[in-house]
Amino acid sequence: MxxxxxxxxxxxxxxxxxxxxxxxxxxxxxxxxxxxxxxxxxxxxxxxxxxxxxxxxxxxxxxxxxxxxxxxxxxxxxxxxxxxxxxxxxxxxxxxxxxxxxxxxxxxxxxxxxxxxxxxxxxxxxxxxxxxxxxxxxxxxxxxxxxxxxxxxxxxxxxxxxxxxxxxxxxxxxxxxxxxxxxxxxxxxxxxxxxxxxxxxxxxxxxxxxxxxxxxxxxxxxxxxxxxxxFAATFVGANNVFRGKVTSLDADMAVVETKYGALRARNPQNQAVGNKVVLFVRPEKMQVLSAVDGEENSIAVEFERRDLEGPFVNLFFRRGDDVFSAHLVNAGDVAHDPSGQKGLCFAPEDGMILPVGDLADE
Ligand SMILES: Nc1ncnc2c1ncn2[C@@H]1O[C@H](COP(=O)(O)OP(=O)(O)OP(=O)(O)O)[C@@H](O)[C@H]1O
Ligand SMILES: [Mg+2]
Known part of the structure; x- marks a missing residue:
């Protein structure tokens, strides 16, 4: 054949x-x-x-x-x-x-x-x-x-x-x-x-x-x-979503003003200053913080729920009406008991800025 x-x-x-x-x-x-x-x-x-x-x-x-x-x-x-x-x-x-x-x-x-x-x-x-x-x-x-x-x-x-x-x-x-x-x-x-x-x-x-x-x-x-x-970012795999507007550019990165402050990430489609955009961070790229202390790309959150997947855990955090998730290997103190965690952050290269569009679950 x-x-x-x-x-x-x-x-x-x-x-x-x-x-x-x-x-x-x-x-x-x-x-x-x-x-x-x-x-x-x-x-x-x-x-x-x-x-x-x-x-x-x-x-x-x-x-x-x-x-x-x-x-x-x-x-x-x-x-x-x-x-x-x-x-x-x-x-x-x-x-x-x-x-x-x-x-x-x-x-x-x-x-x-x-x-x-x-x-x-x-x-x-x-x-x-x-x-x-x-x-x-x-x-x-x-x-x-x-x-x-x-x-x-x-x-x-x-x-x-x-x-x-x-x-x-x-x-x-x-x-x-x-x-x-x-x-x-x-x-x-x-x-x-x-x-x-x-x-x-x-x-x-x-x-x-x-x-x-x-x-x-x-x-x-x-x-x-x-x-x-x-749509592709949210239909294929999970993603954390931050909406905002581009305020400055820096090589292949951009800064987006969101309701949780300025967040910096990759800008693969060259969104211009003033554009409305969505910033995506995969749950496995989210880092969990015990306290927020002015780190770049950090937001204060409250712990909500832990879902056990066996080798992995999914942690859910809340800020107002928004829910954010982090996907961790099931090892170590935070994965076992995340209840005291107060923040999330991500490296700029782990975030991605895309034009506004329908999300998969909307
Ligand atoms: N013979 C038909 N006459 C009229 N509308 C049709 C016909 N066949 C399909 N459609 C419509 O075209 C659209 C696409 O249908 P299609 O069967 O290709 O979807 P699909 O992606 O395969 O969905 P699913 O995952 O549910 O199988 C649907 O809105 C469907 O109602
Ligand atoms: Mg079909």
Missing amino acids: RGMDIELKNVSMKFGDFTAVHPTDLHVKAGEFFSILGPSGCGKTTILRMISGFLHPTTGGIKIGGEEMTGVGPHKRPTALIFQNLALFPLMTVWENVAFGLEMRGWEKTRRREKAFELLDLVALGDQGDKIPDELSGGQRQRVAVARALAVEPAVLLLDEPLSSLDLKLRQHMRSELRDIQRKTGVTFIYITHDQGEALTMSDRIAVMKAGVIEQVDTTDRVYDAPATA
Whole structure:
């Protein structure tokens, strides 16, 4: 199997007056594990349906492996799709499920069976082929669906939230399984999810999408460390938020006047003096202080709550109506008993200033 690249040029989708996907350019590389990440209703499935050919774009064109796909039906495209709610055929054995697409293509039984077991091996189910789907666990059924989709040797596998029906433990396990299968086959995966943890652990690159618009396409590290928008900064991972106005600039840093005083941070998008901005600090970059004594970027707060995560603790502090959080390794006095802590601070290089925009939870 070999992956192909996918290119969207000016692709948009309108349903009546409603624009589900605004004009979008996107290039997914051959053999890449690419995720589209965004909240419910932002247009993820719509993009996938256009790539698979079940939906015709209102504007623009899609190329797969360099070939224009306009006018090419879903079954003629080098793609396979795994739906949000997958369904296996309950009365067929596992191997027959996997081989279903091959029967449609006229493969005879011995060859079908051989190919099906080869694919079941690939998804670590080589010894389960003669069972029926009801005799498998949820995660195993999901892997059967992947094997079935791979049977027709697609160059591109489109996965629409395939893990959403599984419980958390299984979902986490399946992340590495899927990643493994992708690496072994070299097939291009386009993976849709609203779960940022899923997108970060599995992908080479992520597109962050909001209300029909892709706001950022980047490597996982870049999306987390250098979010392009206020939405991306708050949808992917947690962030502390300070609103204010830029009052001075200093090389690649800027000072922002906030209601808690002047705070200094990185200014990657060159916000000018006078601009209204949002300053973000990741909880793991927040330092906890027993007292505030004029340190740069410090604010006085009151301790509110400690959430134990096992190896980590999340500490929540309050100032007026604002809640701030710090994420600490679960070791040492402060992590064990933060009740006496009175302040938070951060290094200027650990804060990031971005233009004002909608936050993920607003
Ligand atoms: N056939 C349709 N006719 C009219 N509106 C549609 C149609 N399909 C989707 N929409 C609308 O387009 C928007 C995007 O839908 P889409 O299914 O792409 O969202 P999504 O990002 O996949 O969401 P979810 O995470 O809930 O699956 C939604 O507001 C939806 O109501
Ligand atoms: Mg969807």
